[in-house]
Amino acid sequence: MSSHSPAVPKRLFAATLLSLAVSAPAMAQEDPIKVGILHSLSGTMAISESTLKDTMLMLIEQQNAQGGLLGRELEPVVVDPASDWPLFAEKARQLLAQDEVDVIFGNWTSVSRKSVLPVVEELDGLLFYPVQYEGEESSENVFYTGAAPNQQAVPAVDYLMNEVGVERWVLAGTDYVYPRTTNKILEAYLKDHGVADDDIMVNYTPFGHSDWQNIVSDIADFGSQGKKTAVVSTINGDANVPFYRELGNQGIDAADIPVVAFSVGEQELSGIDTAPLVGHLAAWNYFMSVDTDTNYDFIDSWIDYTGDEMAVTNDPMEAHYIGFNMWAEAVRKAGTAEVDAVKDAIIGVSVPNLTGGYATMMPNHHITKPVLIGEIQDNGQFSIVWETPSTVAGDAWSDYLPGSRDLISDWRAPMRCGNYNVVEGRCGGGADAEVASVE
Amino acid sequence: MLASRSWLSRPLRERSTQIFLGVLLAALAVFTLLNLIVPAGHPLHVSTYTVTLLGKYLSFALLAVALDLVWGYLGILSLGHGAFFALGGYAMGMYLMRQIGDRGVYGDPVLPDFMVFLDWDSLPWYWHGFDMAWFALLMVLLAPGLLALVFGFLAFRSRVTGVYLSIITQALTFALMLAFFRNEMGFGGNNGLTDFKELLGYDLRSDATRLGLFLASGLALALGYVLCRAIVASKLGRVSMACRDAEARTRFLGYRVERVQLFVFVVSAMLAGVAGALYVPQVGIINPGEFSPIFSIEVVLWVALGGRGTLYGAVIGALVVNYAKTVFTGVMPEAWLFALGGLFVVVTVLLPKGVAGLLASLRRRRDDDASETPAQGASS
Amino acid sequence: MRTIRSLVQGLLCLIVVSLAAPAALAAPDDDGRALLEALDTDSYAAKGEAVTAIADSGHPQSRVWLEALLDGKLQRQEDGGRFVVVLANRGRHWPVRDALTDEDLGEMSRRDLDRIGINNALRGQLQNTLALLDLRAPAVSARREAARDLLGEVSPSMVEPLNGLVENEADDEVRRLLTQAIAIQRLERGDLEAVEALSGSLNTSVRSALSAAARSDDAALAEAATDALAGIEQKQKLNDGIQTLYFGLSLGSVLVLAAIGLAITFGVMGVINMAHGELIMLGAYTTWGMQQLLPGQPGLALLLSIPAGFLVAALAGIVIERSVIQFLKGRPLETLLATFGVSLILQQLVRTLISPLNRTVVSPEWMSGSLMINEGLSLTLNRLLVLGFALLVFAGLMLVMRRTRLGLEVRAVTQNRAMARSMGIRATRVDILTFALGSGVAGLAGVALSQLTNVGPNLGQNYIIDSFMVVVFGGVGNLWGTLVAGLSLGVINQVLEPWAGAVLAKILVLVFIILFIQKRPRGLFPQKGRAAEG
Known part of the structure; x- marks a missing residue:
């Protein structure tokens, strides 16, 4: 060990702490x-x-x-x-x-x-x-x-319902707020369109879930009831590879039970062997294959x-x-x-x-x-099978959730409010907070 | 014997504690003055950003002290101390959520936002009472304390020791992490609790509140340090060190080993809870990530790097590693893991007793103390 | 209906023609071009008709077109240029052949090509078309596959040609499947007798058709279908039980594989190796690297990866042992600190040198799909092979530890290092070899995991916690303990999962471990004797 003066480490420590404070604004x-x-x-x-x-x-x-x-x-x-x-x-x-x-x-x-x-x-x-x-x-x-959900999830479900004729729905997602909310919106939307409770199966898995054997076999069972079934997947990133592999190995292909994913894009596919996935779907606003x-x-x-x-x-x-x-x-x-x-x-x-x-x-x-629906190809790209006729504007607040049906957002003067309640005619929470606490 | 006042004030007469408190309190005072008095833009000015960051480090330091109490002085390597930290944090977070009141985006006077949009129609029972600060503060101590009590009671009674104990503490925090990730639990799932507005009526965004939290963290660290020193220096502390070095022998001498272990473990868990409660308002979010086993392992690394079995070493370790993390992630975002990983390897191989060991040996060299230090108990 | 009948007729022609060797036509092929022109439309209905027309045409290239169309490789040069078949479509420049003349056109930019897109409906039609073709293939396996694909897909107009095929079919299995396929179609039309032909079958298409029939308005049919379903459910229960057990053993085998290397480095040597997960990751990346070296031969590459993965991870283990762990003798807790640092470095090294993104590891043909036990029970092949591999690795490891000189020395050094050294065992060398062995086995786990999950920088992180749990639950220092612990935790998890959900099942397993350790504070198979103290 060195024979430095004992004060050195302490001084060093103090100096490093101080250097934090010196926010060098080198102009x-x-x-x-x-x-x-x-x-x-x-x-x-x-x-x-x-x-x-x-x-x-x-x-x-x-x-x-x-x-x-x-x-x-x-x-x-x-x-x-x-x-x-x-x-x-x-x-x-x-x-x-x-x-x-x-x-x-x-x-x-x-x-x-x-x-x-x-x-x-x-x-x-x-x-x-x-x-x-x-x-x-x-x-x-x-x-x-x-x-926002109305620019991805809802049009995708529309497509499956109208173009593919899906009647039974598996809403599978990772257990966090995006899948929870999206599935809530989709459930409300599907029920509005006459889908029965029995025809919707909801399933949540933890992050990075890697053992899909049971769930995939449940999905196969759910899909064997004589009605066209589709999986709406909000499964997050890493969990997708074992999920798709299990689907492929249990012999479920896109013609039997198509899976439409909202979190699987070209980059995720670049880490997957796509051969068993051909024909499964994804909904996005852009695909690399756009011509x-x-x-x-x-x-x-x-x-x-x-x-x-x-x-x-x-x-x-x-x-x-x-x-x-x-x-x-x-x-x-x-x-x-x-x-x-x-x-x-x-x-x-x-x-x-x-x-x-x-x-x-x-x-x-x-x-x-614009909302695009693509089918997975064996080269890891999507072939676009459907798209909205025109662009869709994103909704900050969903029309299908009871709590937010009446809320709108407009950041232009004079409203400048992110959650204006059109029924009560007032701006709630957040932005209003400072005003409220002053009063 | 614990009730006497001399028990708590004894550490204040120790030289090492005096130095530690002196440095800590001086640092608190200096940073406060540099923040308040030196005008912004001056090179010596300490920005509120820095103050908040330091406050976070100090809460981590308190967590490290709590861990060092059980690891360094009781010989229990807890790989689940993050669980106690997070529970304290959640108790504080629940209080802060209730303080939002009707200022959430949906304007619901009672339910937090995440409950409104996941369709909860009423507050779950375990959320009641958290609108009162005293209750929340009590829970900051009780929630981790009770968990430690039950867990410790089971584990110490069955004489689970060594690596087995370490792994089940890890299983504990892992199970809690998975549980808190579940949205059905009513703790906000992966998003956790966030968007806090005020604490005890003070706006969390104001510079003054941030400075206050920084000072509170510093004082909590000082108090926690004194408490731990007091325990270590007491008779109970000696018994606990005896357990660390030779558990069976201590038991044969007639000491109720499991009671000592349980007491120290619970105190440590409560301190970790306090650290969590101070951490949450300063970073503005608590989520199940704090329960992750990796976080708990990181805490162990702070202590090991600073020097296990010296409380000030734990503090130094927490400050150094977290400061390094802040700097490296900003300066070398692509390569900071090399630096941090390398730091761990180099320190372990070259400095077996951590930074504190280095300081001690340097001091010995200065004092030209010829006498060999007594060998540390062979412990593992 | 008419289109389908003509489709079938067309197919019959197609079969005849495709038997004759398709030669490139010298004369300008206007008919062929017209057929392809019809495909170049935005309407999928029109494309469906165009496909039928192609099948009807008997054009020598028609099978090539249909297959290329199915793969998305039938494309057209921009602005109404020629039709081409793309041979490989990765990257920006693709090798192509002319669709009409089969002439090699070299490479074309993907910018200049427009793909003739299909959707799932059209894909179904194409697959049926090709399946019918395959029913006449000489290989029995191809015919069985094709017949199975037709279950639930038969349309009324296909019944007649299929009946003809059944009569001429030599293979019993193909005959049975085709009869079932026809029966499903009859059931869909409300034929009560079809129920009998189908009862007892566990095939999902059959169950699907029976479930639909059970809801039909015809009371007699609904009742018969319900009865048939009840019988099937009965059989299926047993299958489900076996399946859950299989799922559990399969999950367990993954846990065993991940943990068994740790059982050596941690269990036997006492090194708390936090970089164990990264050694697994190295094995997985070796598989990826091997597949990059041997493009087009994923199977061979996978087999070669087994020794290669072992070597790569073992070498990495030796480097770690020499550079870090040897300095930490007798300080087991500090190995945790140092190896955690090593794990951070290895992760970032992979991110920097290879990529932060996941890498594609291809499954060879013989690892995809499943092994059919009966129609309601199939065991996925990749997991079956991983299960077998895990047992093999375990057996090999036991052999090394029990039957070789190295194993003897390892056991001697762990039990009493000083004594072993005085007996002339070179303890340092044994340390290196033991650590290399444990690391190498981790590499083997990586090779196997590359077939089940993501190959990316985070791979190791996902398994390290579970691995420690398994080793400790089984009893530190006992390989049998690791095997039993891994398999039983896997089975418990999978049995709980259907009724508790994936997350709760995992939580319950953890709580179970915590409580179990209270009962047996030294794991399932505690080590006995003096070595157990401390």
Whole structure:
């Protein structure tokens, strides 16, 4: 061991603690616009989120190659919240309070968003959330570029009911809030359309569930009652591989019992042997197989960026593409990257999506999206079998849940309310809170 | 014998405790002053962000002290202390949820938001009472305390020891994690409890409340430290160390080993609960992730890295590892696991007694103390 | 109806033609082009008719087209160009052949090609078409497969040609299946006699048809169907019991495989190896790597992965032992700390060097599907093989520990290190080999798990906790304990799951472990003697 003076470690310790405090605000001559990227690069969610970080870096690089925004360069600030939900809040606080970023693109899963939400609201940041989610939320500081249930789940069920003639439904999901809420909405929706209680089977499994033998055999039983049966799957990420494998091995193929998934995209399929999955379905707002030039250009630049000829693109990547372009457009429109100005400017902004149309930011901070249904191919891609005739605007509050039927969200002046109750004619909770406590 | 005042105040006469308290209280004062008096923008200013972060570290440090009490002085390696921490956190979280009142997004005066949209029509029985601060604070102590009491009673009575005990504490926290993930349980499932507004009437978003929570965490750590020192220095502490070093022999000497174990285990669980209760309002969320076995293992790592069997070592370990995690995840997001993993390997191989052991040996060198230190009890 | 009849007729022609060798046509093939043009439409109904037309046409390439269509590989150059059959469709540039002339066209960009899409209904039609073709295949297995596929899929117009096929069929099984397939169709039309032909069959299509009949308005039919169903349910109960047991043993075998390596490193050596899960992960990644090295031969690659996975993980184990664990002799708790660090490093290493994303590991043909015991009971092949593999690994390990010099030395060193050394055993060498053995077995577990679950950086994390539970539940230091513990925990879990749900079942198993340890504080098979103290 070294013969340093004994005070050294203590001093070192004190110094490191102090260095925390010194938030070096190294001001450049022409400040860059800082873009925070809050995606897990380690832990369980790294599988999904790490490509979104790369997508953002690519978009920022492209923007800088075109001269940045307002003549200022964009500077990405990457942190790793490590799939640890409290760490998401801490990192969001770091991005906003210490790095002073102008906007954050990030998060995946409801709990990470819920964890970050109070921080973003408190420190008045901007967050673009790129993944499909359960709805039932509208924040002044958050923009939801992924699908709300009415932009994914409900149209998918419509398709199965009307085009495939499904009469019996298995709603299988991982036990967390997105599947719970989605299934609740779907149950209400199915019952509205005359499906009996007996014809709906609901099943929840824990995260990362790997032993599907019993459940798949139950599904097979449920499907052997002489009515066309389908599985609506909100099974999360990792649990899907063993689930599909078990389906294949127990001899259930898409012609018998199709599975429509809301969380299985090209990226998830790139880790699965897709041969037994052919014909199973997924509902998204974008597929890599979309046949448009903007999409091919996007794919080309993604492959060039990653240097991987086999790299795939997916729906949340498109959501970031749209979100980033909307934000950039709003910054141009407002003439500043200042949060409040951008927040107002972005409503109504339209940018091209990758499916050949336009996405518009609605006053409820959700965007318009087309809904596509695809069948899995043996090359890990989807063949699009159905799509909505026009884009669908996202609903923050579902029409099928009793608690939120009467709520609307509109962040334009003068309403500026995320949960306005049209029956009672008042803005509830959240935004109103400060006013209420002053009174 | 426990009731006498001298029992609790004895540690205050120890030099090591005086130094520890001195450093801790001075640090609290310095950071408070730097936050309040030095204007923002000045290089010496401590931002509220930093204060909150430090508050979180301090609550982790208290958890580490609680674990070190059972591991370092009783010889029980608990791989489930996160469970007690999380239970304390949930008790606090439930209080904070009830404080939201009708300010939730659905405006329901009683039910938390997650219950409204999952169609609960009334509050489950175990949520009653949590609108009162005193009840919630009581539960912060009682919930982990009772669990530790029942679990410890069963385990110590059956003389489950060593790795078997460690693994069933792990099974305990794993089972609780799965249970709390279940939305039917009424604890918000994976999303946990979040969107807190105020604590005891103070707005959780205000800088003053954050500073207050930081100070509260610091004081709780100081008190917890003194309490643990007091236990360790008492006769009961000596018996517990005897259990650690030779359980069978202590039993044959006529001591009721399981009672000592149970007492220390329950105290430790309650301290962990307090740590959890202080942690939750500062990070703004409690979810079943805190029950995960990996988190509990991490706590063990803090203690081991700081130096097992020295309470101040546990504090140092918790602060160092968590500070390293904060810095590394920001500075080297793609490679921080290499750094953290490497830290664990290097410290274990090179510093068998942790940072505290290093400090002690440095002090010995300075004091030029020729006498060999007595060998630590051969324990495993 | 008419379309289906013509479909069948077309098929018959098709069969005749496809027997003749399909030669590339020299003359411009306008008829063929017209057939394909009809497929290039947005309406699936129109596509269905076009498929029928192709089947009717007897065009020499028609079977190629139908198969390519089924695979999504029948495509067209943009703006009404030629029709092509894509040979491989990964990446951006695909090798293609001309659909009409079968001429090799080299590679084309995916940008320039439009796929002729199908949906599930059309896929069903195509599969039936091809199944009918297969019924005439020379191989019995292909005919059986095709006949099984037809259960519940027979349409009225197919009955007549099928009846003809039944008469000419040599194989009893195919005949029985076809008769059943026809009976299902008759039942659907309300034929009471069909019930008798179907009663006793456990096939799901049969049960499905009978359930539908049981709800029919015809009281006599409904009653007969209900009775038949009751008989089937009776038989099915036994099957369900066997199935649950199988599910349990299968889950148990996974637990045993994951834990058995730990039973050596932890149970025998006393190293609390938190990196055990990552060693399993290395085995799984070896399988993936092997499949990358031998593209197109997943089976061979999997077999080669067994020794390779063992070696890779064993080497990693030796590195870990030499670089970290040897410095921690007699400090078992600190091995937990250091190996946890190692596990973080290994995870991140895989993320950095390979990818944070999951990797595809293909199942070879002989591991997909299931082994049919009777019509209501099939055992999934991959799990059956994993179960067998687990038992084999266990037996091999027992052999090594009981019958080899290494095993003898390992036991000697664990029981009394000082004594063993004084007897001339090189304890350090034994340590290295023991740790390598345990790690290598973890690698074998990884090879097997790659056939059941995700291959990604988090693979190990999912098994480490369970592995420790199994080893401790079985009794540290006892390999038999690990085997019994793993299998019984698996069975308990699967028996509980149907009525408690997956999550509750797992919680109950954990509570059971906690309570069991109160009763037997040293696991199922406690170690006896002085070694047990401490």
